[in-house]
Amino acid sequence: MTANPETGSPLWQILSNWGSLIPTILLLLALAGFSIARNLIRAALLIALAFLSLGLLFLSLGAEFLAFAQILVYVGAVAMLMLFTILLSRPSEREHAAAWLDGGELLRGFLIGIILTFILGMFIAASPLASQKFQNDFPAQTSLSLQAIGQALIGDAAASFLALAVLLTAALIGAAILAFDERP
Amino acid sequence: MIEELPTRLYAWFLQLLQKIGLPSIIVDIVGAFLIAISTCAVFLALFALTSVLERKILARVQNRLGPNRVGPFGLLQPVADGIKMLIKEDIIPHNADKILHFLAPVLALIPSLLVLAILPYGSNLVPVNLNSGLLYYFAISAIAEIAIFLAGWAGNNKYSVLGAMRAIAQILSYELPLATSALCVALAAGSLSLPQIVQSQNNYLLGLFPNWFLFTPWGLAAGLVFFIAALAETNRSPFDLPEGESELVAGHLTEYSGFKYATFFIAEYVGMFAICALFVTLFLGGWLPPLPFLAFIPSWIWFFAKVCFIAFVMIWIRATLPRMRIDHLLSFAWKFLLPLAFSAFFALLLWHYLGRNILSSLLSFAFIVAAYFALGYPFTQRYSPRKRTYLFSE
Amino acid sequence: MQIPGSGILKGLAVTARNMIGSYFEPERLITQQYPEEKPKLPERARVFPFLIYDGSDPETGIRCTSCKICEKECPPQCIYIVQDRDQNGKPIKRPKIFNIDISVCMSCGICVEVCPFDSIRMDTEFELSSFDRFSSLILDKSRLLKPNSYYHQIHPTEAAQTDERIEAERRKKQAASAAKNTPSKPTTPSQPSTPPQTPNSIQTERPPASTPAATS
Amino acid sequence: MPLQFYLYLSAFLFSIGIGLALSRKNSILILAGIELILAAANLNFLAFWKHSSFLEDPSAPLFALFVIAIAASEAALGLALIIHLYRHTGSTSADSSNQLQG
Numbered sequence: 001m002t003a004n005p006e007t008g009s010p011l012w013q014i015l016s017n018w019g020s021l022i023p024t025i026l027l028l029l030a031l032a033g034f035s036i037a038r039n040l041i042r043a044a045l046l047i048a049l050a051f052l053s054l055g056l057l058f059l060s061l062g063a064e065f066l067a068f069a070q071i072l073v074y075v076g077a078v079a080m081l082m083l084f085t086i087l088l089s090r091p092s093e094r095e096h097a098a099a100w101l102d103g104g105e106l107l108r109g110f111l112i113g114i115i116l117t118f119i120l121g122m123f124i125a126a127s128p129l130a131s132q133k134f135q136n137d138f139p140a141q142t143s144l145s146l147q148a149i150g151q152a153l154i155g156d157a158a159a160s161f162l163a164l165a166v167l168l169t170a171a172l173i174g175a176a177i178l179a180f181d182e183r184p
Numbered sequence: 185m186i187e188e189l190p191t192r193l194y195a196w197f198l199q200l201l202q203k204i205g206l207p208s209i210i211v212d213i214v215g216a217f218l219i220a221i222s223t224c225a226v227f228l229a230l231f232a233l234t235s236v237l238e239r240k241i242l243a244r245v246q247n248r249l250g251p252n253r254v255g256p257f258g259l260l261q262p263v264a265d266g267i268k269m270l271i272k273e274d275i276i277p278h279n280a281d282k283i284l285h286f287l288a289p290v291l292a293l294i295p296s297l298l299v300l301a302i303l304p305y306g307s308n309l310v311p312v313n314l315n316s317g318l319l320y321y322f323a324i325s326a327i328a329e330i331a332i333f334l335a336g337w338a339g340n341n342k343y344s345v346l347g348a349m350r351a352i353a354q355i356l357s358y359e360l361p362l363a364t365s366a367l368c369v370a371l372a373a374g375s376l377s378l379p380q381i382v383q384s385q386n387n388y389l390l391g392l393f394p395n396w397f398l399f400t401p402w403g404l405a406a407g408l409v410f411f412i413a414a415l416a417e418t419n420r421s422p423f424d425l426p427e428g429e430s431e432l433v434a435g436h437l438t439e440y441s442g443f444k445y446a447t448f449f450i451a452e453y454v455g456m457f458a459i460c461a462l463f464v465t466l467f468l469g470g471w472l473p474p475l476p477f478l479a480f481i482p483s484w485i486w487f488f489a490k491v492c493f494i495a496f497v498m499i500w501i502r503a504t505l506p507r508m509r510i511d512h513l514l515s516f517a518w519k520f521l522l523p524l525a526f527s528a529f530f531a532l533l534l535w536h537y538l539g540r541n542i543l544s545s546l547l548s549f550a551f552i553v554a555a556y557f558a559l560g561y562p563f564t565q566r567y568s569p570r571k572r573t574y575l576f577s578e
Numbered sequence: 579m580q581i582p583g584s585g586i587l588k589g590l591a592v593t594a595r596n597m598i599g600s601y602f603e604p605e606r607l608i609t610q611q612y613p614e615e616k617p618k619l620p621e622r623a624r625v626f627p628f629l630i631y632d633g634s635d636p637e638t639g640i641r642c643t644s645c646k647i648c649e650k651e652c653p654p655q656c657i658y659i660v661q662d663r664d665q666n667g668k669p670i671k672r673p674k675i676f677n678i679d680i681s682v683c684m685s686c687g688i689c690v691e692v693c694p695f696d697s698i699r700m701d702t703e704f705e706l707s708s709f710d711r712f713s714s715l716i717l718d719k720s721r722l723l724k725p726n727s728y729y730h731q732i733h734p735t736e737a738a739q740t741d742e743r744i745e746a747e748r749r750k751k752q753a754a755s756a757a758k759n760t761p762s763k764p765t766t767p768s769q770p771s772t773p774p775q776t777p778n779s780i781q782t783e784r785p786p787a788s789t790p791a792a793t794s
Numbered sequence: 795m796p797l798q799f800y801l802y803l804s805a806f807l808f809s810i811g812i813g814l815a816l817s818r819k820n821s822i823l824i825l826a827g828i829e830l831i832l833a834a835a836n837l838n839f840l841a842f843w844k845h846s847s848f849l850e851d852p853s854a855p856l857f858a859l860f861v862i863a864i865a866a867s868e869a870a871l872g873l874a875l876i877i878h879l880y881r882h883t884g885s886t887s888a889d890s891s892n893q894l895q896g
Contacts, residue, residue: 011212047826068323076326078869085873089880109817116809124801148852171867178874245593249609504593560582
């Protein structure tokens with residue numbers, strides 16, 4: 001009774017074609033909420049929701065390992081860190097309100113965002129990619145096999161993998177030292 | 185015949201739908217829903233059962249009877265508790281964050297139910313066969329941390345925030361040993377997908393001893409670490425400090441009453457069963473029978489028998505051990521569990537690369553015993569309070 | 579060198595033994611199914627006071643002579659006594675009204691100690707909850723009066739001692755009265771009265787009317 | 795979904811990330827905006843990888859994995875800096891930390 005419907009089944013077709021619609025809508029809602037969120041904690045939670053929906057988007061793109069890594073790292077660690085920082089930095093009530101902006105900055109921020117989208121959109125439309133008809137039907141084996149990533153990590157990407165390990169340790173120790181409170 | 189009962193029932197039901205003439209999309213969707221609802225129903229039934237059995241076992245250990253008023257042997261007690269929880273008034277603190285206050289129990293329950301999707305309940309009874317199932321488990325249980333933070337924060341009560349901080353500190357510091365010991369098993373089995381892990385434990389040594397991972401030398405240490413970290417992960421027994429009634433009233437659950445409070449408990453018990461099932465899948469050979477000729481008993485009966493046995497051990501430990509103090513709890517995780525997990529990791533390398541035979545097993549077993557005694561030694565010493573320099577209090 | 583974790587295993591063994599033991603030796607189980615089995619109270623258990631009457635008829639056999647010592651001595655003042663009067667208004671030694679407010683009574687037992695006639699003792703009946711808060715919590719004389727046999731039931735040894743002491747006093751009084759109406763006999767000093775077991779110091783003359791029928 | 799859908803989505807995500815990073819006063823939320831930019835880049839990698847013909851070559855998911863790891867360490871350090879900043883300037887708003895301005 002493995003629930004993985006054979007890839008030919010209609011449900012799977014629907015999911016693989018339109019499956020990425022739901023996370024996208026979730027993502028857009030989360031971002032809208034995040035940009036106008038008044039309360040800091042709610043803003044941090046909406047960002048966590050955005051990361052979660054991005055994880056689902058990766059899932060619909062077939063990169064299963066990436067999706068769970070993204071959820072584990074962003075929703076589990078980064079969002080939690082933000083919540084802790086908000087608690088540690090104890091923004092005063094005035095500051096809470098200050099998180100909400102006087103119209104000006106928000107407008108400026110959104111203006112930049114919209115203009116940039118149009119510029120990038122034009123480049124995407126103009127690029128040869130847009131005209132080329134991409135094969136839309138996904139191959140049967142849609143999700144990336146883990147062995148490939150594993151071999152790559154140990155094989156040709158081993159050096160960068162070790163460098164990454166060193167970087168992560170350095171970040172861990174650095175963050176701990178920076179955040180440690182040295183009050184005598 | 186009972187072995188394929190669930191699969192055959194499922195297939196028969198889908199054919200029935202097709203015969204009625206429903207479009208195949210609807211049939212697929214209904215099939216998916218059926219699996220989801222049946223899995224959740226099984227685990228919620230287990231929750232209802234254990235909420236009574238736990239109290240009866242605790243009672244029997246203390247030489248008293250335990251609930252026997254409601255229904256035969258007190259088995260209808262969960263119904264009584266459920267109704268009581270529904271009738272109780274649901275108080276929301278004064279200027280608490282209403283949306284977050286409502287969201288926290290929902291966010292606590294969803295991950296513990298989502299996690300049930302990847303566990304192999306029987307030979308081909310896997311709701312969703314992901315090939316990175318183990319990583320899925322850790323990713324989804326990371327969401328439960330946010331729920332605990334929300335529960336603490338939304339109550340607008342300083343002590344519940346403190347309780348939430350303690351709970352998260354405990355869960356984060358026990359996530360590492362949990363992940364490392366699970367990693368050992370994934371390496372030994374060569375894959376992250378749970379059905380494959382169960383398959384790799386399938387052969388029997390000289391036809392008698394099942395070579396489950398728990399009985400391999402490194403598996404003993406990894407299993408011990410996983411079990412202790414599992415206890416801490418679900419805030420149970422000696423590690424239930426965040427909800428310790430004596431210290432912080434009910435930790436992050438102080439501001440909840442009525443059905444929201446019950447939802448947190450459902451989440452905790454289902455989480456307990458999920459992690460018991462994961463322990464069984466990783467170390468006790470999932471649905472494999474302990475002896476080859478016992479295979480006539482259906483596989484999913486073996487699976488749930490082992491899960492109930494591990495749940496019994498968890499309740500047994502809860503009946504015995506007192507609660508640990510927060511700093512002992514954290515230092516135990518960082519000074520004993522994590523190094524032991526890494527030494528299990530090293531023992532696995534010894535065992536695997538010296539050709540999984542008796543010699544390598546003895547060698548890695550010696551290494552594990554040495555590591556266990558070396559790490560455990562400071563914990564057996566009488567606590568000698570050295571002169572502490574206080575950083576914050578003058 | 580202690581094996582780390584062996585303490586935990588010993589603890590687990592103890593709980594396991596207890597648990598399995600509770601299935602095979604049912605007398606380990608201390609649970610009392612309360613409404614069905616009445617709890618076995620210890621001998622000296624006490625809840626609220628009650629009045630004793632000898633013989634069968636509560637009205638005549640009542641020991642209390644409404645001397646109101648207990649009313650004065652009761653710390654929370656929860657006893658209320660009105661002396662009875664016969665038809666031509668002469669007070670007689672019997673209470674007409676004897677109320678105890680058990681919502682106030684703290685079952686200290688001082689009334690038992692000060693009562694010279696052993697007429698009030700502590701009861702062990704504790705199921706006294708009621709729906710309204712006032713009237714049913716004031717026990718009037720009819721609810722307080724209980725036969726001496728009930729007293730023997732609930733406090734056997736203490737009841738026996740009290741009866742034996744009453745018996746001794748009555749015999750001593752009879753001997754004294756016998757000595758008074760036979761003057762010929764040299765008045766032997768009446769043997770020193772045996773120190774009363776119960777600490778009630780006041781030795782008043784018991785009116786001949788009360789029938790000293792100490793039923794066993 | 796066609797490739798263009800993902801490209802427009804990640805372009806929008808990227809620009810919203812920059813927009814939010816610029817328009818927020820509280821430095822924690824600025825950091826969140828930067829995380830969005832990195833996530834948008836990830837989305838692009840995977841979209842191109844999914845629509846390319848050689849799915850077996852795991853270089854794109856690998857690269858995305860590296861981006862996630864680096865973004866996590868960057869977030870950890872950034873937040874530690876913010877706490878440090880808060881201890882010295884008493885507030886986490888970005889305007890208050892402008893002592894280096896000569």
